Amino acid sequence: MSYSTIDYEVEDSILTITLNRPSVLNAFNGDMLNELLDACDRADADDDVKAIIFTGAGKAYCAGADLSRGADTFNSDAREDRPSSLNRDGGGRLTLRLFELNKPAIAAINGAAVGIGVTMTLAMDIRLASTPARFGFVFARRGIVPEACSSYFLPRIVGISKALEWCYSGKVFPAQEALAGGLVRSLHEPEDLMPAARAIACEIRDHTAPVSVTLTRHMMWRMLGADHPMEAHAIDSRGVYYRGKSDDAQEGVSSFLEKRGAVFPNQVSKDMPPYFPWWEEEHFS
Numbered sequence: 001m002s003y004s005t006i007d008y009e010v011e012d013s014i015l016t017i018t019l020n021r022p023s024v025l026n027a028f029n030g031d032m033l034n035e036l037l038d039a040c041d042r043a044d045a046d047d048d049v050k051a052i053i054f055t056g057a058g059k060a061y062c063a064g065a066d067l068s069r070g071a072d073t074f075n076s077d078a079r080e081d082r083p084s085s086l087n088r089d090g091g092g093r094l095t096l097r098l099f100e101l102n103k104p105a106i107a108a109i110n111g112a113a114v115g116i117g118v119t120m121t122l123a124m125d126i127r128l129a130s131t132p133a134r135f136g137f138v139f140a141r142r143g144i145v146p147e148a149c150s151s152y153f154l155p156r157i158v159g160i161s162k163a164l165e166w167c168y169s170g171k172v173f174p175a176q177e178a179l180a181g182g183l184v185r186s187l188h189e190p191e192d193l194m195p196a197a198r199a200i201a202c203e204i205r206d207h208t209a210p211v212s213v214t215l216t217r218h219m220m221w222r223m224l225g226a227d228h229p230m231e232a233h234a235i236d237s238r239g240v241y242y243r244g245k246s247d248d249a250q251e252g253v254s255s256f257l258e259k260r261g262a263v264f265p266n267q268v269s270k271d272m273p274p275y276f277p278w279w280e281e282e283h284f285s
Contacts, residue, residue, distance in 0.1 A: 005032040008039050013050040014201045015043050022058030027066040028116045033090045037097050044102045047267045050210060051201035054124065055108040055194065062117030088284055091116045091148030098123035099221060102214040102268050104204055108197035109133050110190065114172060122153035126200060129184045130193045133175040141170035156224055158182045209248040209264040211271055215239055222279060235278060242273035
């Protein structure tokens with residue numbers, strides 16, 4: 001698939017996906033959705049990709065939905081290209097795919113992140129922002145409701161009170177408030193943002209076993225909805241058993257004792273343990 005709304009670049013096993021519609025502040029449309037879905041599939045299939053950084057071209061990360069349809073922008077019944085009769089939210093399709101990723105996902109939020117521009121990042125693992133960045137969960141101000149599964153993700157990240165405050169008001173707020181509220185981990189001057197994001201990605205790439213990282217990602221995210229810690233204990237125990245006898249574990253311990261860097265041999269494409277995936281897929285209804 002060729003891309004017209006995003007850039008896809010792998011350098012030294014780190015994939016950078018850049019939202020690339022700078023003339024409209026990287027506004028989200030159907031083409032961008034489909035290209036991001038394809039990029040996620042492509043990244044998951046590539047063992048050379050050890051981490052993914054998402055960022056935006058120009059002065060914005062993503063200023064929200066493309067409003068070129070005017071007042072009917074959010075009216076699916078008025079769309080000639082209506083994708084199906086199921087009335088599925090496109091932003092939700094994206095965050096669900098991000099939730100399913102087998103690779104660590106880092107958001108380097110370089111500018112305005114409003115509406116889907118911010119909610120798409122909630123299913124990513126680590127969020128960094130530039131100091132000029134601004135954020136907004138503006139849905140109530142547009143007469144709609146939060147989308148992209150943000151009613152699931154946002155309260156889990158920042159707590160229910162802050163999530164409701166931001167969504168009730170629909171205000172656009174500065175990066176400093178996003179940091180104080182726990183939405184982003186750190187703020188950086190614009191020229192330092194991508195180096196900071198790459199430093200995190202390099203730490204993962206250089207020192208960890210990809211299969212262990214994939215398992216850890218799914219364990220952490222999926223246990224957010226667990227009813228009892230016994231569910232975590234059951235999955236932890238399987239993981240420790242199968243990983244403990246893996247070539248990666250042999251290499252991890254040996255390299256530590258020998259005071260050298262580890263070279264982990266197992267690959268996500270072919271060496272996942274037999275219990276993975278351990279969950280039942282959810283279906284839209």
